[in-house]
Amino acid sequence: MVALRLTRAARPAVQLRRLLVAAASAGTGFLLLSCFGYALNHPEAADAAAPRLAWCTVPLAATVYFAIAVARTDPGARPLTGLSAVGLGPARLMAVSALTTALSCTLGSLLALLVFLDLRGDLTGMPFDGAAAGFLAAGRHLPVPATLTLLGVVPALASTTVALALRPTDPRPAAPLLRRYGPFGAYGSSMARETFGAYGRFGARLRPGAGDARGKHARDRHGRDEHVQDEQGQDEHVQDGQAEDKHGPVDDGERPGRRPAGARDDGAQPPPHAGDGRAAGAAPGPGQGGTPTTPGNSTDPEPPMPEGDLADVLPGPRHTAPIGLPWGIALLATGLAVQSYADRAHAAVLLGWLLTATGLVLAAPGLTHLCGRLLQSTRPGALRLLAGRVLMAEAIRIGRPLGVVCAVASAGYAMTTLHAGSAPAFGPLTTLGALLVTGCTVATLLTAAVETRQCRADTTAALLRLGAPASMLRTAAALRAAALLALFGPLTLAVAALAALPVNR
Amino acid sequence: MEAEAPPDNDVLWARSLHFRHPDGSPGLAGVSLGVREGEILAVTGPRGSGKTTLLRCLSGLVPVRSGEVWFNSAPLHTLGPMRRERLRRDRFGWIDPAPVLVPELNAWENAALPLMLRGAGRRRAKVAALEWLERLDVGDRARNRPHELQQAERQRVAIARALAPAPTVLFADEPTAPLHRADRNHVLRTLTTAARSHGITVVLATHDADNAALADRTVALLDGRRVSTVHLPDAPETEGRAAWSLSV
Numbered sequence: 001m002v003a004l005r006l007t008r009a010a011r012p013a014v015q016l017r018r019l020l021v022a023a024a025s026a027g028t029g030f031l032l033l034s035c036f037g038y039a040l041n042h043p044e045a046a047d048a049a050a051p052r053l054a055w056c057t058v059p060l061a062a063t064v065y066f067a068i069a070v071a072r073t074d075p076g077a078r079p080l081t082g083l084s085a086v087g088l089g090p091a092r093l094m095a096v097s098a099l100t101t102a103l104s105c106t107l108g109s110l111l112a113l114l115v116f117l118d119l120r121g122d123l124t125g126m127p128f129d130g131a132a133a134g135f136l137a138a139g140r141h142l143p144v145p146a147t148l149t150l151l152g153v154v155p156a157l158a159s160t161t162v163a164l165a166l167r168p169t170d171p172r173p174a175a176p177l178l179r180r181y182g183p184f185g186a187y188g189s190s191m192a193r194e195t196f197g198a199y200g201r202f203g204a205r206l207r208p209g210a211g212d213a214r215g216k217h218a219r220d221r222h223g224r225d226e227h228v229q230d231e232q233g234q235d236e237h238v239q240d241g242q243a244e245d246k247h248g249p250v251d252d253g254e255r256p257g258r259r260p261a262g263a264r265d266d267g268a269q270p271p272p273h274a275g276d277g278r279a280a281g282a283a284p285g286p287g288q289g290g291t292p293t294t295p296g297n298s299t300d301p302e303p304p305m306p307e308g309d310l311a312d313v314l315p316g317p318r319h320t321a322p323i324g325l326p327w328g329i330a331l332l333a334t335g336l337a338v339q340s341y342a343d344r345a346h347a348a349v350l351l352g353w354l355l356t357a358t359g360l361v362l363a364a365p366g367l368t369h370l371c372g373r374l375l376q377s378t379r380p381g382a383l384r385l386l387a388g389r390v391l392m393a394e395a396i397r398i399g400r401p402l403g404v405v406c407a408v409a410s411a412g413y414a415m416t417t418l419h420a421g422s423a424p425a426f427g428p429l430t431t432l433g434a435l436l437v438t439g440c441t442v443a444t445l446l447t448a449a450v451e452t453r454q455c456r457a458d459t460t461a462a463l464l465r466l467g468a469p470a471s472m473l474r475t476a477a478a479l480r481a482a483a484l485l486a487l488f489g490p491l492t493l494a495v496a497a498l499a500a501l502p503v504n505r
Numbered sequence: 506m507e508a509e510a511p512p513d514n515d516v517l518w519a520r521s522l523h524f525r526h527p528d529g530s531p532g533l534a535g536v537s538l539g540v541r542e543g544e545i546l547a548v549t550g551p552r553g554s555g556k557t558t559l560l561r562c563l564s565g566l567v568p569v570r571s572g573e574v575w576f577n578s579a580p581l582h583t584l585g586p587m588r589r590e591r592l593r594r595d596r597f598g599w600i601d602p603a604p605v606l607v608p609e610l611n612a613w614e615n616a617a618l619p620l621m622l623r624g625a626g627r628r629r630a631k632v633a634a635l636e637w638l639e640r641l642d643v644g645d646r647a648r649n650r651p652h653e654l655q656q657a658e659r660q661r662v663a664i665a666r667a668l669a670p671a672p673t674v675l676f677a678d679e680p681t682a683p684l685h686r687a688d689r690n691h692v693l694r695t696l697t698t699a700a701r702s703h704g705i706t707v708v709l710a711t712h713d714a715d716n717a718a719l720a721d722r723t724v725a726l727l728d729g730r731r732v733s734t735v736h737l738p739d740a741p742e743t744e745g746r747a748a749w750s751l752s753v
Contacts, residue, residue, distance in 0.1 A: 379627050380627070381621055381627060382618060382621035382622050385610065385614060385618075385621070386607070386609075386610075389607075389609035389610055390609055392609065393608065393609040458605055459605060459606075459607050459608065461605075462601065462605035462606075462607075463607065463618075465566065465593075465599050465601070466593075466594070466599065466618070466619055466622065466666075467590060467591070467593040467594025467595070467597070467619065467622065468594070468618075468622050469590060469591075469594070469622075470590075472622070
């Protein structure tokens with residue numbers, strides 16, 4: 001009931017987004033029902049019906065993706081402190097979001113059923129002189145359980161995915177900092193973060209703090225700096241009497257190189273002769289209290305608190321570039337290569353497209369980050385600084401849907417090139433599916449932009465209080481869009497042209 | 506209370522300001538005050554007494570319903586939103602209760618932002634920003650992003666951001682609200698010292714009598730009106746409550 005009440009009282013823009021979800025769900029449901037109708041009409045040709053059903057996964061995935069994006073931007077489902085006390089906590093809000101999504105999708109499914117039945121001529125007479133009778137199994141009895149199952153796929157899948165995507169997680173759990181002795185008795189999390197492939201990852205050796213394996217030199221240098229800072233900050237230690245959370249949970253794991261200093265901060269006190277970082281780092285004396293414990297227990301009066309309220313509200317922007325870029329480019333190249341050698345073998349072309357699309361989606365956040373970096377390079381003024389840095393910070397949120405749009409656009413371009421001569425290759429259902437996928441992905445991208453704007457509302461308000469002209473903020477947004485278009489437009493065209501190349505040979 | 510200074514002495518002058526919030530709740534009911542050049546004026550009062558609203562009216566963030574606001578003999582109450590925005594950018598500084606910094610920019614870029622918005626060159630803006638950060642004891646954190654700083658450091662960066670473009674009037678709305686007392690005094694002292702040494706007029710909203718003691722003059726507000734002394738009824742006696750709890 002609460003979900004219904006919250007759903008009813010929303011602004012028109014929110015309702016429009018929900019209606020778009022309903023429309024997407026209706027389109028997908030109609031496609032599913034059409035496949036069903038085809039199978040009913042041709043009970044002997046199961047081989048032909050199964051791929052049709054399989055192709056429906058593409059619009060289905062696009063619909064679910066869009067539903068998640070809309071649920072994320074839903075203002076009714078945003079956690080609020082006051083509501084949490086009433087009982088609308090994060091978990092309940094997740095349920096509300098899932099229910100709202102299920103509602104929109106069910107509405108769409110019902111619409112699809114109505115249209116399907118109407119086209120079949122079950123409700124009124126046969127429209128369009130029975131032109132659509134072929135795939136609708138007109139005149140045959142429609143099995144109710146199968147229809148309901150097919151129609152229930154979209155709402156069930158969408159609401160489940162939304163619930164999973166929005167499930168309440170602690171912002172960054174007070175990470176138990178496992179302090180253990182490193183190779184040479186040096187402590188700190190020197191071995192913790194070396195995951196598979198982390199060594200050879202692009203740029204992993206270039207970041208100043210990424211040196212788990214960079215060895216003692218970097219740590220010594222850091223250590224010495226930090227000691228100087230420690231000595232300066234001693235009086236603050238005394239005044240506050242609290243554990244320092246200078247390296248709070250927000251930036252845990254992003255700059256592992258600073259970890260040794262942070263570990264020393266909240267755990268054992270630095271030794272009195274702390275001037276030499278090498279001695280302190282390499283040989284922990286017995287008087288140092290360097291037991292390998294987590295900072296949460298007896299060594300420490302209280303666990304590291306999450307820093308102030310601002311850090312809770314604003315997720316700390318990521319420093320590091322998204323790491324998917326090299327993988328994405330590799331997959332993209334592999335996919336294009338597979339396609340060019342496929343020679344019209346159906347499965348190989350499909351595999352190539354899958355690889356290409358995955359590569360594009362993986363590479364897009366990195367490319368977006370690159371875009372932002374280029375925008376704010378070489379002595380930027382306020383405009384380029386704001387435009388570029390925001391793009392860098394929002395690279396993942398904007399980049400992923402952008403990559404999806406890119407993949408869809410290049411696929412569409414390549415398909416139209418391939419079938420340029422044979423227009424009848426596009427049936428009405430194919431057109432519907434293509435429209436659905438394109439619309440959903442574009443709408444997802446726009447919704448991600450809305451989400452970004454919502455997240456930055458506080459900052460924007462503060463900038464306006466500073467006297468930043470609103471026109472400048474709009475120009476910065478336009479600049480971001482233009483930069484993205486300038487990078488991704490040619491990229492899409494290039495991928496599409498390369499993909500269509502072998503067929504044109 | 507002292508007599509009103511003649512308007513030509515005042516950098517900011519308001520007469521019988523009335524303001525009502527968009528939802529109809531009362532904001533200000535006839536506040537008049539003058540702010541002299543280079544002074545630090547504390548606007549005190551309990552929460553909800555209209556301090557922030559008064560500051561927002563004086564700085565031109567919101568239009569007043571009736572009454573006049575004059576800045577250097579320019580009528581603020583007749584200017585349109587665009588002109589007010591330009592005036593805010595060029596002449597006024599603003600410090601929020603909580604430091605809202607642009608999370609993507611590092612400390613010195615945040616502090617340099619207003620200067621860059623005014624069209625100053627990047628190099629000049631950087632020099633000024635670094636100088637102010639140094640003066641406010643956060644010079645060593647100039648290259649850190651806001652989320653790497655502590656709240657007090659963030660607030661200092663916000664103060665540096667407000668001071669760096671050398672505004673004529675600085676509006677500080679409870680600038681020390683989210684800080685502990687040690688940080689609070691330090692931050693406020695640096696703010697007032699910096700303002701005095703640079704001749705910046707400060708309008709400081711605070712509900713803390715200690716903070717108000719740092720100001721040259723104090724204007725007390727209560728329920729949107731200017732009062733000479735605030736006499737709130739004392740907290741109700743707790744004897745009865747104690748007796749009840751004993752009797753349980």
